[in-house]
Amino acid sequence: MLAAAFARAGLPVLVAFLGLGMLLGSDGPGGIAFDDPAVGLVAILWEGGLTASWRDIRPVAVPAALLATVGVVVTAGIVGVCAQALFDLSWPEAMLLGAVVGSTDAAAVFATLRATNLRRRIAGLLEAESGLNDPIAVALTLGFIEWVTRDGYGAPDLALAVAGTLLIGLVIGAAIAAAAVWGIRRMPAGTAPFTPVLSVAVAAIAFGLPEVVGGSGLLSVYIVALAIGNTPSPARRSLAVFHGGLAFIAQIALFVTLGLLVFPSELGGVAVPALLLTAVLIAVARPVATWLCTARLGFTRAERTLVAWSGLRGAVPIILATFVLSEGVGASDTIFNSVFFVVLVSAAIQGPLLQPLARRLGLAGEARAVYEPPLEIGAVGGADILEFSVGADDLPAGRRVRELGLPRTALLAVVLRAGEAIPPRGSTQLEAGDRLYILTRADDLAEVERVIEGWRAAPA
Numbered sequence: 001m002l003a004a005a006f007a008r009a010g011l012p013v014l015v016a017f018l019g020l021g022m023l024l025g026s027d028g029p030g031g032i033a034f035d036d037p038a039v040g041l042v043a044i045l046w047e048g049g050l051t052a053s054w055r056d057i058r059p060v061a062v063p064a065a066l067l068a069t070v071g072v073v074v075t076a077g078i079v080g081v082c083a084q085a086l087f088d089l090s091w092p093e094a095m096l097l098g099a100v101v102g103s104t105d106a107a108a109v110f111a112t113l114r115a116t117n118l119r120r121r122i123a124g125l126l127e128a129e130s131g132l133n134d135p136i137a138v139a140l141t142l143g144f145i146e147w148v149t150r151d152g153y154g155a156p157d158l159a160l161a162v163a164g165t166l167l168i169g170l171v172i173g174a175a176i177a178a179a180a181v182w183g184i185r186r187m188p189a190g191t192a193p194f195t196p197v198l199s200v201a202v203a204a205i206a207f208g209l210p211e212v213v214g215g216s217g218l219l220s221v222y223i224v225a226l227a228i229g230n231t232p233s234p235a236r237r238s239l240a241v242f243h244g245g246l247a248f249i250a251q252i253a254l255f256v257t258l259g260l261l262v263f264p265s266e267l268g269g270v271a272v273p274a275l276l277l278t279a280v281l282i283a284v285a286r287p288v289a290t291w292l293c294t295a296r297l298g299f300t301r302a303e304r305t306l307v308a309w310s311g312l313r314g315a316v317p318i319i320l321a322t323f324v325l326s327e328g329v330g331a332s333d334t335i336f337n338s339v340f341f342v343v344l345v346s347a348a349i350q351g352p353l354l355q356p357l358a359r360r361l362g363l364a365g366e367a368r369a370v371y372e373p374p375l376e377i378g379a380v381g382g383a384d385i386l387e388f389s390v391g392a393d394d395l396p397a398g399r400r401v402r403e404l405g406l407p408r409t410a411l412l413a414v415v416l417r418a419g420e421a422i423p424p425r426g427s428t429q430l431e432a433g434d435r436l437y438i439l440t441r442a443d444d445l446a447e448v449e450r451v452i453e454g455w456r457a458a459p460a
Contacts, residue, residue, distance in 0.1 A: 040250030041134060041319055042221055044107045046203045047247035048131050049225025051110075051240050055453060056124035057226075064128035066293035067307075068103075071129070072136045074292060075311075076102030078285035079277065083338075086273035093331040096144035100320040100335060101281060101313055101342050103137035106130040107251045108314030108351065116355045119363050122303060126310050131226075134316050135219035139165045141320045145327050168215025173223035176206050180224055181231045185446075195235040196242045202228070232446040254315040261322065267337055274341035281342060282350065286311035302361040309357055313346040384445050385413070385437055388452055392432040395455040402426035404455070410440040410448045 057064065080098030084091055109130035113123050143158040180202055187195075206224040207217035229236065287308040294304050321339040324332045358364040390396045396404060401412055401424045415422040416435040422428065430436070440448040 040254050041106070041218060041315060042203060042207050043243065043246045043250040044110070044315060045131060045134065045218055045222045046199075046206075046225045047240070047243040048106050048110045048127070049222045049227075050229035050236075050243055052127055052131065052226055052229060053124070054226065054230045055456070056120050057128045060121060060125040060128060063294050063297050063299070064125050064132060067125075067129040067289065068133035069136055071289040071293045072102045072133050072140065074289040075281070075285045076137075076140060078288060079281050082277055082280045082285075086277055087270070087331070087334055087338075089331050089334065090148075092144060092147045093329070093335070096141065096148060096324065096329070097277075097331075097335045097338060099137060099140035099144050100324065100339060101317050102140065103133040103316055104130045104311050105314035105316045105346075106134055107247070107254070107316075108312035108347065109310070110247070111251070112310075112312060112351050112354055116358065117364050118306070118354075118358050122306060122310075122358075122363055125307065130312075131222045132219070135166060135169060135216040135222075136162070137316060137320060138218055139216060141323060145324065145329060148329050149327060165214065165216045166219060168213060169210045169217065169219035170223070172210040172213070172215055173206060173220030176202070176209070176220065177224045177227035181227050184228065184231050184233050187233070195239060199228070199239050199243065232449040251315055254318050261325065261336065266333065267340065270334060270337045271341065274338040275345070277338060278342045278345045281313075282309075282311070282345070302363060306354075306358055306361055306363050309350065310354060311346075312350055312354075313342050317343055384442050385439055386445075386448065386452065388436045388438065388455065390430055390432055390434045390436065391456070394432075396430045396434070396436065397432045399430055400426065401428045401430065405451060406438070407440075407444060407447055407451065409444040410438055410451075413437050413439045 076095065076098035078098070079101060080091075080095035083089055083097045084094035087094070087097075089097065104126070109126050113127060116123075118126075139162040140158075143161050146161070147153045147158060202224065203221060206221045209217075210220045211217040229240070287305075290304055290308040290311075294307065299307070317339045321336045324335050329335070355364065388396075404412065406412065412424045414437045415424050415428065415430065416437070417431065417433070438448065438452070
Protein backbone atom coordinates (compact mmCIF):
# COMPACT_ATOMS: atom_id res chain seq x y z
CA MET A 1 0.00 0.00 0.00
CA LEU A 2 2.84 2.37 0.88
CA ALA A 3 4.58 1.64 -2.42
CA ALA A 4 1.36 2.09 -4.41
CA ALA A 5 0.61 5.44 -2.76
CA PHE A 6 4.08 6.82 -3.57
CA ALA A 7 3.89 5.50 -7.13
CA ARG A 8 0.58 7.31 -7.68
CA ALA A 9 2.15 10.50 -6.32
CA GLY A 10 5.08 10.18 -8.74
CA LEU A 11 7.67 9.82 -5.98
CA PRO A 12 10.41 7.15 -5.76
CA VAL A 13 9.16 4.17 -3.77
CA LEU A 14 12.44 3.81 -1.89
CA VAL A 15 11.99 7.26 -0.36
CA ALA A 16 8.83 5.90 1.26
CA PHE A 17 10.80 3.12 2.93
CA LEU A 18 13.41 5.62 4.04
CA GLY A 19 10.66 7.59 5.79
CA LEU A 20 9.25 4.41 7.26
CA GLY A 21 12.64 3.58 8.76
CA MET A 22 12.85 7.05 10.31
CA LEU A 23 9.42 6.61 11.90
CA LEU A 24 10.41 3.23 13.30
CA GLY A 25 13.85 4.37 14.48
CA SER A 26 15.12 5.52 17.85
CA ASP A 27 14.07 9.14 17.30
CA GLY A 28 10.65 8.22 15.91
CA PRO A 29 7.48 6.83 17.46
CA GLY A 30 8.65 3.28 16.76
CA GLY A 31 11.64 3.61 19.10
CA ILE A 32 13.56 0.71 17.53
CA ALA A 33 17.28 0.78 18.31
CA PHE A 34 19.22 -0.65 15.38
CA ASP A 35 22.99 -0.59 15.06
CA ASP A 36 23.93 -3.58 12.90
CA PRO A 37 25.19 -2.91 9.35
CA ALA A 38 22.81 -4.18 6.68
CA VAL A 39 24.08 -6.52 4.02
CA GLY A 40 22.11 -6.60 0.78
CA LEU A 41 24.48 -5.49 -1.94
CA VAL A 42 25.35 -9.06 -2.91
CA ALA A 43 21.71 -9.74 -3.82
CA ILE A 44 21.49 -6.49 -5.77
CA LEU A 45 24.70 -7.04 -7.74
CA TRP A 46 23.85 -10.68 -8.44
CA GLU A 47 20.49 -9.71 -9.92
CA GLY A 48 22.11 -6.91 -11.90
CA GLY A 49 24.68 -9.24 -13.42
CA LEU A 50 22.07 -11.87 -14.28
CA THR A 51 19.97 -9.37 -16.23
CA ALA A 52 22.82 -7.50 -17.94
CA SER A 53 23.39 -8.14 -21.64
CA TRP A 54 27.02 -8.62 -22.58
CA ARG A 55 26.04 -7.56 -26.11
CA ASP A 56 25.07 -4.15 -24.75
CA ILE A 57 27.99 -3.88 -22.32
CA ARG A 58 30.80 -4.93 -24.67
CA PRO A 59 30.79 -1.75 -26.84
CA VAL A 60 31.03 0.45 -23.73
CA ALA A 61 33.32 -1.75 -21.63
CA VAL A 62 36.27 0.68 -21.77
CA PRO A 63 34.43 3.84 -20.68
CA ALA A 64 32.51 1.83 -18.08
CA ALA A 65 35.77 0.50 -16.62
CA LEU A 66 37.25 4.02 -16.58
CA LEU A 67 34.20 5.46 -14.84
CA ALA A 68 34.25 2.60 -12.34
CA THR A 69 37.91 3.19 -11.41
CA VAL A 70 39.29 6.59 -12.35
CA GLY A 71 35.83 8.12 -12.09
CA VAL A 72 35.31 6.91 -8.53
CA VAL A 73 38.74 8.17 -7.44
CA VAL A 74 38.21 11.59 -9.06
CA THR A 75 34.72 11.92 -7.58
CA ALA A 76 35.89 10.87 -4.12
CA GLY A 77 38.80 13.30 -4.28
CA ILE A 78 36.70 16.32 -5.26
CA VAL A 79 34.03 15.52 -2.67
CA GLY A 80 36.73 14.94 -0.05
CA VAL A 81 38.31 18.35 -0.66
CA CYS A 82 34.89 19.98 -0.39
CA ALA A 83 34.05 18.00 2.78
CA GLN A 84 37.24 19.12 4.46
CA ALA A 85 36.24 22.75 3.85
CA LEU A 86 32.61 22.30 4.92
CA PHE A 87 33.01 20.09 7.99
CA ASP A 88 35.37 19.84 10.92
CA LEU A 89 37.14 16.77 9.50
CA SER A 90 40.74 15.71 9.13
CA TRP A 91 41.95 15.06 5.59
CA PRO A 92 41.68 11.25 5.92
CA GLU A 93 38.16 11.60 7.36
CA ALA A 94 37.14 13.98 4.57
CA MET A 95 38.48 11.56 1.95
CA LEU A 96 36.64 8.75 3.72
CA LEU A 97 33.38 10.67 3.24
CA GLY A 98 34.30 11.15 -0.42
CA ALA A 99 34.91 7.42 -0.82
CA VAL A 100 31.57 6.56 0.81
CA VAL A 101 29.63 8.58 -1.79
CA GLY A 102 32.12 8.18 -4.64
CA SER A 103 30.43 5.43 -6.64
CA THR A 104 27.10 5.26 -8.37
CA ASP A 105 24.66 2.82 -6.84
CA ALA A 106 23.79 -0.45 -8.55
CA ALA A 107 20.38 -0.69 -6.88
CA ALA A 108 19.35 2.85 -7.82
CA VAL A 109 20.67 2.58 -11.39
CA PHE A 110 19.15 -0.85 -12.08
CA ALA A 111 15.77 0.28 -10.69
CA THR A 112 15.85 3.51 -12.70
CA LEU A 113 16.78 1.78 -15.95
CA ARG A 114 13.76 -0.48 -15.58
CA ALA A 115 11.51 2.58 -15.41
CA THR A 116 13.08 4.59 -18.24
CA ASN A 117 13.73 4.17 -21.95
CA LEU A 118 17.26 5.46 -22.39
CA ARG A 119 19.04 4.49 -25.56
CA ARG A 120 20.71 1.13 -25.18
CA ARG A 121 24.27 2.44 -25.47
CA ILE A 122 23.80 4.81 -22.53
CA ALA A 123 21.81 2.27 -20.55
CA GLY A 124 24.54 -0.34 -21.07
CA LEU A 125 27.24 2.11 -19.95
CA LEU A 126 25.38 3.06 -16.77
CA GLU A 127 24.55 -0.55 -15.99
CA ALA A 128 28.13 -1.76 -16.41
CA GLU A 129 29.58 1.17 -14.47
CA SER A 130 27.24 0.71 -11.52
CA GLY A 131 28.01 -2.99 -11.33
CA LEU A 132 31.78 -2.48 -11.48
CA ASN A 133 32.32 0.60 -9.34
CA ASP A 134 30.75 -0.68 -6.12
CA PRO A 135 33.77 -2.93 -5.39
CA ILE A 136 36.10 0.05 -5.94
CA ALA A 137 34.12 2.20 -3.51
CA VAL A 138 34.07 -0.57 -0.89
CA ALA A 139 37.83 -1.10 -1.17
CA LEU A 140 38.52 2.65 -0.95
CA THR A 141 36.22 3.05 2.05
CA LEU A 142 37.78 0.18 3.96
CA GLY A 143 41.24 1.54 3.10
CA PHE A 144 40.43 5.02 4.39
CA ILE A 145 38.91 3.53 7.55
CA GLU A 146 42.27 1.84 8.14
CA TRP A 147 44.00 5.15 7.45
CA VAL A 148 41.85 6.94 10.03
CA THR A 149 42.03 4.26 12.72
CA ARG A 150 45.59 2.91 12.34
CA ASP A 151 48.80 4.75 13.04
CA GLY A 152 51.40 4.59 10.28
CA TYR A 153 48.89 3.71 7.55
CA GLY A 154 49.22 5.91 4.48
CA ALA A 155 48.63 6.38 0.78
CA PRO A 156 50.99 3.59 -0.41
CA ASP A 157 49.27 1.11 1.91
CA LEU A 158 45.87 2.22 0.60
CA ALA A 159 46.87 1.89 -3.06
CA LEU A 160 48.37 -1.56 -2.51
CA ALA A 161 45.36 -2.78 -0.55
CA VAL A 162 42.86 -1.58 -3.17
CA ALA A 163 44.82 -3.04 -6.09
CA GLY A 164 45.30 -6.38 -4.33
CA THR A 165 41.66 -6.64 -3.31
CA LEU A 166 40.42 -6.02 -6.84
CA LEU A 167 42.96 -8.33 -8.48
CA ILE A 168 42.12 -11.24 -6.19
CA GLY A 169 38.39 -10.68 -6.71
CA LEU A 170 38.84 -10.55 -10.48
CA VAL A 171 40.88 -13.76 -10.69
CA ILE A 172 38.68 -15.79 -8.35
CA GLY A 173 35.51 -14.41 -9.93
CA ALA A 174 36.67 -15.40 -13.41
CA ALA A 175 37.52 -18.92 -12.20
CA ILE A 176 34.14 -19.39 -10.48
CA ALA A 177 32.38 -17.97 -13.56
CA ALA A 178 34.09 -20.51 -15.82
CA ALA A 179 33.12 -23.35 -13.50
CA ALA A 180 29.53 -22.11 -13.22
CA VAL A 181 29.11 -21.83 -17.01
CA TRP A 182 30.56 -25.34 -17.45
CA GLY A 183 28.07 -26.68 -14.92
CA ILE A 184 25.07 -24.87 -16.42
CA ARG A 185 25.73 -26.31 -19.85
CA ARG A 186 25.70 -29.82 -18.41
CA MET A 187 22.83 -29.42 -15.97
CA PRO A 188 20.15 -32.14 -16.33
CA ALA A 189 16.71 -30.86 -17.30
CA GLY A 190 15.18 -32.40 -14.17
CA THR A 191 17.09 -30.03 -11.90
CA ALA A 192 15.27 -26.92 -13.17
CA PRO A 193 13.05 -26.55 -10.05
CA PHE A 194 16.16 -26.37 -7.87
CA THR A 195 18.04 -23.74 -9.89
CA PRO A 196 17.12 -20.80 -7.59
CA VAL A 197 18.62 -22.64 -4.62
CA LEU A 198 21.70 -23.51 -6.65
CA SER A 199 21.99 -19.91 -7.82
CA VAL A 200 21.92 -18.59 -4.25
CA ALA A 201 24.62 -21.11 -3.32
CA VAL A 202 26.83 -20.03 -6.22
CA ALA A 203 26.34 -16.38 -5.26
CA ALA A 204 27.39 -17.17 -1.70
CA ILE A 205 30.54 -18.95 -2.91
CA ALA A 206 31.32 -16.16 -5.38
CA PHE A 207 31.18 -13.63 -2.56
CA GLY A 208 32.61 -15.62 0.32
CA LEU A 209 35.63 -17.27 -1.29
CA PRO A 210 37.41 -14.06 -2.38
CA GLU A 211 36.56 -12.39 0.94
CA VAL A 212 38.27 -15.19 2.86
CA VAL A 213 41.56 -14.56 1.07
CA GLY A 214 41.34 -10.76 1.09
CA GLY A 215 39.73 -10.20 -2.31
CA SER A 216 36.68 -8.29 -3.46
CA GLY A 217 33.67 -10.54 -3.14
CA LEU A 218 31.45 -7.94 -4.78
CA LEU A 219 33.56 -7.82 -7.94
CA SER A 220 33.55 -11.61 -8.05
CA VAL A 221 29.77 -11.70 -7.60
CA TYR A 222 29.12 -9.36 -10.51
CA ILE A 223 31.51 -11.22 -12.84
CA VAL A 224 29.97 -14.60 -12.05
CA ALA A 225 26.40 -13.32 -12.38
CA LEU A 226 27.21 -11.65 -15.72
CA ALA A 227 28.61 -14.94 -17.03
CA ILE A 228 25.61 -16.98 -15.85
CA GLY A 229 23.10 -14.45 -17.16
CA ASN A 230 24.60 -14.58 -20.65
CA THR A 231 24.83 -18.37 -20.85
CA PRO A 232 21.91 -20.04 -22.68
CA SER A 233 19.83 -21.94 -20.15
CA PRO A 234 16.12 -22.77 -19.73
CA ALA A 235 16.30 -21.30 -16.23
CA ARG A 236 17.57 -17.81 -17.09
CA ARG A 237 14.26 -15.98 -17.01
CA SER A 238 13.05 -17.74 -13.86
CA LEU A 239 16.35 -16.90 -12.14
CA ALA A 240 16.05 -13.25 -13.17
CA VAL A 241 12.53 -13.07 -11.73
CA PHE A 242 13.52 -14.84 -8.50
CA HIS A 243 16.60 -12.71 -7.88
CA GLY A 244 14.74 -9.57 -8.92
CA GLY A 245 12.45 -10.16 -5.96
CA LEU A 246 15.39 -10.74 -3.62
CA ALA A 247 17.13 -7.59 -4.86
CA PHE A 248 14.04 -5.47 -4.30
CA ILE A 249 13.68 -6.81 -0.77
CA ALA A 250 17.36 -5.97 -0.19
CA GLN A 251 16.80 -2.40 -1.40
CA ILE A 252 13.83 -1.98 0.92
CA ALA A 253 15.84 -3.35 3.86
CA LEU A 254 18.73 -0.99 3.16
CA PHE A 255 16.58 2.13 2.93
CA VAL A 256 14.63 1.17 6.04
CA THR A 257 18.00 0.63 7.73
CA LEU A 258 19.14 4.12 6.78
CA GLY A 259 15.98 5.49 8.31
CA LEU A 260 16.52 3.43 11.47
CA LEU A 261 20.05 4.64 11.90
CA VAL A 262 19.32 8.32 11.26
CA PHE A 263 18.47 10.54 14.23
CA PRO A 264 16.38 13.44 12.86
CA SER A 265 17.31 15.53 15.89
CA GLU A 266 20.95 15.46 14.72
CA LEU A 267 20.32 16.36 11.08
CA GLY A 268 19.86 20.09 11.57
CA GLY A 269 23.49 20.65 12.48
CA VAL A 270 24.78 19.21 9.20
CA ALA A 271 21.88 20.02 6.86
CA VAL A 272 23.34 23.08 5.15
CA PRO A 273 26.92 21.80 4.62
CA ALA A 274 25.58 18.36 3.63
CA LEU A 275 23.29 19.87 1.01
CA LEU A 276 26.18 21.98 -0.30
CA LEU A 277 28.29 18.83 -0.46
CA THR A 278 25.52 17.06 -2.37
CA ALA A 279 25.37 19.95 -4.83
CA VAL A 280 29.13 19.70 -5.40
CA LEU A 281 28.83 15.95 -5.94
CA ILE A 282 26.04 16.31 -8.51
CA ALA A 283 27.10 19.51 -10.27
CA VAL A 284 30.91 19.34 -10.12
CA ALA A 285 32.46 16.02 -9.07
CA ARG A 286 30.38 13.66 -11.20
CA PRO A 287 30.50 15.85 -14.36
CA VAL A 288 34.29 16.29 -14.06
CA ALA A 289 34.77 12.54 -13.65
CA THR A 290 32.45 11.84 -16.59
CA TRP A 291 34.19 14.29 -18.92
CA LEU A 292 37.64 12.90 -18.04
CA CYS A 293 36.65 9.25 -18.45
CA THR A 294 34.71 9.62 -21.71
CA ALA A 295 37.08 11.98 -23.50
CA ARG A 296 37.91 10.89 -27.06
CA LEU A 297 35.72 7.80 -26.81
CA GLY A 298 33.06 8.87 -29.29
CA PHE A 299 30.47 10.26 -26.87
CA THR A 300 28.53 13.38 -27.82
CA ARG A 301 28.10 16.35 -25.49
CA ALA A 302 24.48 15.30 -24.89
CA GLU A 303 25.49 11.75 -23.97
CA ARG A 304 28.15 12.94 -21.55
CA THR A 305 25.69 15.35 -19.96
CA LEU A 306 23.17 12.56 -19.40
CA VAL A 307 25.83 10.21 -17.98
CA ALA A 308 26.98 12.99 -15.65
CA TRP A 309 23.44 13.47 -14.34
CA SER A 310 22.95 9.70 -13.96
CA GLY A 311 25.33 9.32 -11.01
CA LEU A 312 22.60 8.04 -8.71
CA ARG A 313 23.37 7.28 -5.06
CA GLY A 314 21.44 4.86 -2.87
CA ALA A 315 22.13 1.53 -1.19
CA VAL A 316 25.93 1.56 -1.55
CA PRO A 317 26.55 4.77 0.43
CA ILE A 318 24.17 3.42 3.08
CA ILE A 319 26.17 0.22 3.43
CA LEU A 320 29.50 2.02 3.44
CA ALA A 321 28.24 4.52 6.00
CA THR A 322 27.29 1.63 8.28
CA PHE A 323 30.85 0.35 7.92
CA VAL A 324 32.07 3.71 9.23
CA LEU A 325 29.60 3.56 12.13
CA SER A 326 30.54 0.00 13.08
CA GLU A 327 34.26 0.84 13.13
CA GLY A 328 33.68 3.72 15.54
CA VAL A 329 35.38 6.38 13.41
CA GLY A 330 35.39 9.69 15.28
CA ALA A 331 33.52 11.53 12.55
CA SER A 332 31.09 8.67 11.89
CA ASP A 333 27.96 10.62 12.85
CA THR A 334 28.86 13.52 10.55
CA ILE A 335 29.63 11.12 7.70
CA PHE A 336 26.45 9.11 8.18
CA ASN A 337 24.17 12.15 8.45
CA SER A 338 25.76 13.64 5.33
CA VAL A 339 25.11 10.40 3.46
CA PHE A 340 21.43 10.70 4.42
CA PHE A 341 21.14 13.99 2.53
CA VAL A 342 23.12 12.70 -0.46
CA VAL A 343 20.88 9.64 -0.81
CA LEU A 344 17.67 11.58 -0.22
CA VAL A 345 18.45 14.23 -2.84
CA SER A 346 19.64 11.66 -5.36
CA ALA A 347 16.57 9.45 -4.93
CA ALA A 348 14.07 12.31 -4.85
CA ILE A 349 15.52 14.55 -7.60
CA GLN A 350 18.11 12.89 -9.83
CA GLY A 351 16.20 9.67 -10.51
CA PRO A 352 12.82 11.24 -11.39
CA LEU A 353 14.45 13.86 -13.65
CA LEU A 354 16.53 11.35 -15.62
CA GLN A 355 13.83 10.45 -18.15
CA PRO A 356 12.76 14.07 -18.86
CA LEU A 357 16.41 15.04 -19.32
CA ALA A 358 16.95 12.11 -21.72
CA ARG A 359 13.99 13.27 -23.81
CA ARG A 360 15.25 16.85 -23.79
CA LEU A 361 18.69 15.70 -24.98
CA GLY A 362 17.21 13.39 -27.61
CA LEU A 363 18.55 10.26 -25.92
CA ALA A 364 15.29 8.50 -25.11
CA GLY A 365 14.51 5.41 -27.14
CA GLU A 366 11.14 4.10 -28.22
CA ALA A 367 11.18 1.21 -25.77
CA ARG A 368 12.77 0.48 -22.44
CA ALA A 369 16.43 -0.48 -22.73
CA VAL A 370 16.25 -3.25 -20.16
CA TYR A 371 17.72 -6.46 -21.52
CA GLU A 372 15.33 -9.39 -21.75
CA PRO A 373 16.79 -12.75 -22.79
CA PRO A 374 14.66 -15.03 -24.95
CA LEU A 375 12.16 -16.66 -22.63
CA GLU A 376 12.69 -20.41 -22.40
CA ILE A 377 9.11 -21.25 -21.48
CA GLY A 378 9.49 -24.97 -21.31
CA ALA A 379 11.30 -28.19 -22.12
CA VAL A 380 9.42 -30.80 -24.12
CA GLY A 381 11.10 -34.18 -24.52
CA GLY A 382 14.56 -32.90 -25.33
CA ALA A 383 13.29 -29.72 -26.97
CA ASP A 384 12.91 -26.15 -25.76
CA ILE A 385 10.36 -23.48 -26.60
CA LEU A 386 11.63 -19.90 -26.64
CA GLU A 387 9.68 -16.67 -26.77
CA PHE A 388 10.88 -13.48 -28.48
CA SER A 389 9.08 -10.13 -28.42
CA VAL A 390 9.62 -8.17 -31.64
CA GLY A 391 10.56 -4.53 -31.08
CA ALA A 392 10.07 -1.78 -33.65
CA ASP A 393 13.80 -1.70 -34.48
CA ASP A 394 14.45 -5.45 -34.26
CA LEU A 395 15.38 -7.36 -37.39
CA PRO A 396 12.16 -9.48 -37.66
CA ALA A 397 9.92 -6.39 -37.83
CA GLY A 398 8.66 -6.12 -41.42
CA ARG A 399 10.37 -9.31 -42.57
CA ARG A 400 8.90 -12.62 -43.65
CA VAL A 401 9.38 -15.79 -41.65
CA ARG A 402 11.62 -17.36 -44.28
CA GLU A 403 14.02 -14.40 -43.94
CA LEU A 404 14.69 -14.90 -40.21
CA GLY A 405 17.71 -17.15 -40.71
CA LEU A 406 16.69 -19.74 -38.12
CA PRO A 407 18.76 -22.97 -38.13
CA ARG A 408 17.18 -26.04 -39.71
CA THR A 409 16.85 -27.56 -36.25
CA ALA A 410 14.53 -24.72 -35.12
CA LEU A 411 10.93 -24.01 -36.06
CA LEU A 412 8.79 -20.91 -35.58
CA ALA A 413 5.75 -22.65 -34.14
CA VAL A 414 3.30 -19.78 -33.64
CA VAL A 415 3.05 -15.99 -33.80
CA LEU A 416 0.92 -14.21 -31.22
CA ARG A 417 -0.38 -10.86 -32.52
CA ALA A 418 -2.84 -8.70 -30.58
CA GLY A 419 -3.99 -11.73 -28.61
CA GLU A 420 -4.57 -13.84 -31.73
CA ALA A 421 -2.48 -16.92 -32.59
CA ILE A 422 -1.26 -16.97 -36.21
CA PRO A 423 0.14 -20.24 -37.66
CA PRO A 424 3.24 -18.96 -39.50
CA ARG A 425 4.13 -19.78 -43.08
CA GLY A 426 7.28 -18.84 -44.91
CA SER A 427 5.49 -15.86 -46.48
CA THR A 428 4.01 -14.56 -43.18
CA GLN A 429 5.17 -10.99 -42.57
CA LEU A 430 6.07 -10.17 -38.99
CA GLU A 431 5.25 -6.91 -37.22
CA ALA A 432 6.49 -4.98 -34.22
CA GLY A 433 4.72 -6.22 -31.13
CA ASP A 434 4.51 -9.84 -32.33
CA ARG A 435 5.51 -12.55 -29.89
CA LEU A 436 7.34 -15.41 -31.58
CA TYR A 437 7.38 -18.93 -30.13
CA ILE A 438 10.30 -20.96 -31.42
CA LEU A 439 10.75 -24.71 -30.98
CA THR A 440 14.30 -26.07 -30.98
CA ARG A 441 16.20 -29.12 -29.86
CA ALA A 442 17.74 -28.71 -26.40
CA ASP A 443 21.17 -29.51 -27.84
CA ASP A 444 20.87 -26.59 -30.27
CA LEU A 445 19.60 -24.05 -27.75
CA ALA A 446 22.84 -22.04 -27.68
CA GLU A 447 22.99 -21.74 -31.49
CA VAL A 448 19.36 -20.62 -31.72
CA GLU A 449 19.87 -18.03 -29.00
CA ARG A 450 22.84 -16.60 -30.86
CA VAL A 451 20.64 -16.16 -33.94
CA ILE A 452 17.87 -14.57 -31.87
CA GLU A 453 20.32 -12.19 -30.22
CA GLY A 454 21.31 -11.06 -33.71
CA TRP A 455 17.70 -10.03 -34.28
CA ARG A 456 17.84 -7.37 -31.59
CA ALA A 457 18.36 -3.78 -32.59
CA ALA A 458 21.98 -2.69 -32.25
CA PRO A 459 22.62 -0.51 -29.21
CA ALA A 460 22.14 3.17 -30.02
